[in-house]
Amino acid sequence: MGETIKEEISKAPFVALMLDETTDVSNAAQLSFVLRFVTDSGVKERFVKFEDVTGKKRAEDVAAMALGFLEEHGCMGKLVAQCYDGAAVMASGLNGVQAKVKEKIPQALFIHCYAHVLNLVLSQGVVKIKECRIFFSHLSGLAAFFSRSPKRTQLLDEICQKRLPRVASTRWNFASRLVCTVFEKKDALKDLFDYIVEHHEEFDDAAILSADGYLSNLGNFEFGFFLSTFNEIFAHADVLFDILQNKSFDMQFCLTRVEEFCICIEGQRDRFDQIYDETVQDTGLPTGRRAHGDSRSHYKKLHNGILENILNQVQNRFKDHEKLSFLSLLDPQQFTSFNSNFPETAFASLTESYGPHFDLSRLKTELSVMYVPSSCPVAASSARRCHSIYKGFAQCLMALGDSLTDNASKDEDTHEIHSICRSWDDFHDCANIVMAGCPDEAAAVWESLRQESKKMQFSGNLYDMCSRRNLHPVASVSPHGPSNKEEINQESLRACTDHLGGCVHLIMLLAPLVLLSLWM
DSSP, rough: HHHHHHHHHHHHOOOOEEEEEEEEOSSSSEEEEEEEEEEETTTEEEEEEEEOOOOOOOOOOHHHHHHHHHHTTTTTEEEEEEEEOOOOHOOTTTTHHHHHHHHHHOOEEEEHHHHHHHHHHHHHHHHHHHHHHHHHHHHHHHHHHEEEEEEEEHHHHHHTTTOOOOBBBTTHEEEEEEHHHHHHHHHHHHHHHHHHHTTTTGSSSHHHHHHHHHHHHHSSHHHHHHHHHHHHHHHHHHHHHHHTTTTSSHHHHHHHHHHHHHHHHHHHGHHHHHHHHHHHHHHHOOGGGGGGHHHHHHHHHHHHHHHHHHHHHHHHGGGGGGGGGGGGGOOOOOHHHHHOOOOOHHHHHHHHHHHHGSSSSHHHHHHHTTTTTHHHHHHHHTOGGGGGGHHHHHHHHHHHHHHHHHHHTTTTTTHHHHHHHHHHHHHHHHHHHHTOOOOOHHHHHHHHHHHTTTOOOOOHHHHHHHHHSSOOOOOOOOOOGGGGGHHHHHHHHHHHHHHHHHHHHHHHHHHHHHHHHOOO
């Protein structure tokens, strides 16, 4: 099995590396090595091995193992992406594993799941503030209080008519649900804990002690202030989280939504006074150790600190993802708009990240053709509009390519020659319709293709082969009259066949883009 995987990897033009740590039953830390690559049959993902990293958790050690693994499998020059978790050792852009790998392989972009990134943004944005950690500890304990006892859960169902979701440390969308539920059911929860305290004979000491503590928390200013603050923040975060988990949205759309999220978080600064005043109205002014000299200024500083931390985390953790905007080049939903306006920004992103892997001028030409709807009837409907002659001719070429590909999978031996020539005849019929009545534009098309053909190498000539067959002679429209018919046919055919060769080559050129777009 290992040799089969190595053979697959050796044939792959590009690969991506995934590393993840897990702890086995013996409590030893194991690092899994997974390679993702493109083959003729599609994208493959292969687990290769585990390696013990119990005593090797520094970024230098993990990076050395990763580079050694890539060199062992001959992937140093083929790596186009790396994907790890969001831990600082792995993901840090300064001294993390991904940064050290990029020192050796600059084109190895770091990829991390958007939804996981948002989880890290929210978690890291609050854990640095002591008061926030205390708040979420109380909140988590509140949910656990009911999950430990069927009797308490039943009481929760009767009084609140809604259960509290448990909090997972790495899933902050669950924390969001808990914040929203407690905010919504705050008064009902007070009644519930008051019931436990008043009916103390029905409950054990631990339940009474906890209920009294939670009742106090729900009535104090600081808990209420943070509850209102995070309820508003999570209202925006939940919308973004749903978008980032939806695979149908393209990269640029998601990054735009991230920018909008930052604008919303920035706008929360103006909400401080209303949150503060409403909390005072609900719980009264801060008391005890929470009563600082100028309470409003103190809590405004805390409020701004929360927002600043979240904004800084967003900027740090999403900044590298802007380099992936080129993935939109392969988004079929945008082909129509790209046909009208070529995506220069996305193409510039590709040039910056993976320029050395491409013949950029050729790729741009082929992408432009790919964005044109490949339907000869569409070309025919626009045949009389000379300004769109190039578009119509490109559609004829695409139709020819589709026809040749389809025939090649069906026909064999001598029948294949007839099928190819039928496709060639159909192409000429389509081209004649498109160029009819537009001699100047037709000349420009042929000249453009003639120049392109000089840049490419292609052996063989469909014109000669099909003219000997002589089953369906066609006339090419020429701006110079019938005397140049054969010359124009020869040039057009050479350009056409070169273009078809380019279309096949395009599949290999776009392999790294396919690899990354299917990963996200």
